[in-house]
Amino acid sequence: MSRWSYFAKRLVLSIPVILFGTTVTFIAIRMGPIDPVSAVFGTQANPDDMERMRRQLGLNQPLWQQYFDFLWDMVTFDLGQSWVVETNTDTIELIKSRAPRTVWMGFWAILIPLFIGIPLGFYAGLNPNTAGDYFASFGGIVWRAMPNFWLAVILLVGLSRSEDILFGFSWKTFLVDTPQVIGTKYFHTAWTNLQAGQIQPMEWARATKQILPAAVVLGSASMGNEMRISRTAMLETKHSNYVEMAKAKGVSGRSLVWKHMFRNALIPLVPVITGEAGLLLGGSVLVETVMAINGIGKLFFDALTEGDMPVAGALMFIFILLLVFINIMQDFLYTIIDPRVGYEGE
């Protein structure tokens, strides 16, 4: 099977996956015990108004027709309007206005573990069973076991009152001044100005500093995972035959590590990194809710708790699409990086 037909097969197989997720979403929001219309009107419901809205939304049609309408709307990306969170706003607009903050946070949440977790893991793998290895490994295990929401709460409080706790070190005035420890205020201005064609380094620096704590929390579990796997990958590579061979040939230590070991040890990390997409999506709901970041995760949470079913359903659909897409990309990447991986297996 060639790479392209494998790719095509993956695409075909993803259709039932998406269909399943969409169907479950439909069942949950249309057949579940929450009546979307009464969520809109609240307690002072006027039966006539409710009936009109029901007709307008097509909720009085037979269920199977509603189902196909829903599927068609999703496939054509006609995601409807928000009813409660921001009344009469297109869901797409709502998502577009919130998404940059989540993407900004997610970007750092992927980057930070990459640049801390992997070097630490490689270091531990290069020096196994030393004090440094034990320290890094144990730290990684405990770090990974910390619940996101707990870490978020502690960081939030610890950083905003750092001058009391960290012997006078003030995080707020550290490097650049950010009176509000965590948020996306500076990011918002930096981003809107960027769209207007202005690049403001100071604003970007502030935006980065404000998002770092949230990104560290969101990436905490990934960091532990990446550290452990890069440690074992490095250990495995270290004992492989071609490294022995290179050593015997007299390749210098630096070139041995960087050219022969580093690159090959990266291979098993690819699925780990892409596999964290689900973790990031789920985690963003918790982190954004705790840290009051107005991103997509918080939008999903608000939409659900306030009964704004079209927004919740649309977001679920988008999350499913994203995950499926990332999974396909991961397998595809893997076949490029490591040609030994067969197409037949899965």
Next chain:
Amino acid sequence: MSERTSIEDDAPLLDRIRNNPEPALRWLAVLGVLVALQVGALFGAMMELPPWQTIADRLFGLPLLALFEPVGSVLASVGDRLAEIPTLLSRDVIPNRGHRVPGGQQFAADIAGFTVEFWRWEGTFLGLPAAIAWAIRVTLIYLYAFACLAWFWKGYLVFRNHYRYADWTPADDMIDRMRTHRWGQFGFVVIAMFFMMAMFAPALGPTVVEENIQEPYSYETKYLDQESGEVRSTLVGNANLGSRSRGGGSNGNHGIGTYDDYDRFHPFGTLPNGKDLFTFLAAGSRVSLFIGLLALGISSVIAFSLAMVSAYYKGAVDLGAVILSDSIQAMPRLLVLIGAVVILRGTWIADIYNGGLLLALLLGSWGWPAMWRAIRGPSLQVVQEEWVDAAKSYGQTPRRIMRKHMAPYVVGYMLIYGSMTLGGIIISVSGLSFLGLGITPPTPEWGRAIDLGQSYIATDSWHISIVPGLLIVIVVTAFNALGDGIRDAIDPQSDTGSGGEAAAAGGGA
């Protein structure tokens, strides 16, 4: 050793024991002691758990059988009497709730800046201070529980040394490897303590959930009034108002290991509403463990049977399983949990066990794909083994092959992932209850304690959020450690393999 037994190798176990009864008897004698200590609780459970009254009404309602009614009532009274035998670990034998005796101060001294006071108490064990009485009870409970564990372990050793037919089995090697695996043992001990906390939660807490947390205004507590110097009695709810932890200063704070003004001891301090944090957490561990075990059971059954069937039949069955598990994994678990819990809020299923059942069902049905993925490899491997081919050629049924020839090989891997997923489930449940979802409010849950203490972290009342958070970290780390230990025991070669990594519980959820 089996060579010592002179009887034939295939003699049944009972015969082997009859032949050399001494080790088995000694082992059983220890069981006798352990049971005797708790015999009242045993009878208590026997008298309470089956609905005797309804059974008796049904039974004696029949003609003829009604003649035996006196016998029944005699039996019932004997049972009740037996249930009243004091048990070592009940709250009544070593009570810690009492009050100081007026003028009962034995001595007071300043040692290294701390004021050490010793009062005579009334109502507590031997008149000891409440903290000491409580500590004695907790120590005894843990000693007893560990003694029971040791008894099981000894039983295995006795069986292995004296009665087992085989000198050696592959499981021996695994267990021996586990015996030298310190990291895994650390995990095992911590998890054992967590289980014991959940099992003995009502006896462990310095007070009782119902009196302190659920209905504080229906119970009274006695205390020594400092000003008037006499013993008074007040409602627990009022006492709670006086023992709140709201950041210290005039708002009040009762930190780790302190007494409040009502002669009550708080090992982990109090919650912002004055309720006892230790009692809250002990009860919360029950909730977490119940949800975790049920969810794990559901996903294990699905994952295991699916792994067997898909590995045996391969082809279309395997493809179907891949698509189904992909479909489920394409919906992020935490989002599904939040969604389902919100949508089903207020329905009958969200009321069962304070919402715990719903969470367990959701976690179970969304947890199996990861597990199935993890054991798919080993299952596919074992199907290729010659013994499976041999069994097929003998005409054994697929069902039997899966059960006898494939399952034992895969069970070990299930243990690894089971241990690791339990940690993840505990994090998920506490994350949800932190958001105010899932477990309905007055019920204790660890995540809710963190939520309650959120705004006090930087104050004197930091214990409210920090203690439950640390407990979660320790328990989850221990579950991962135990998983590591089992993996190294089952498959020492895979030490560097990435087998268990993916399943390890992360704080992500």
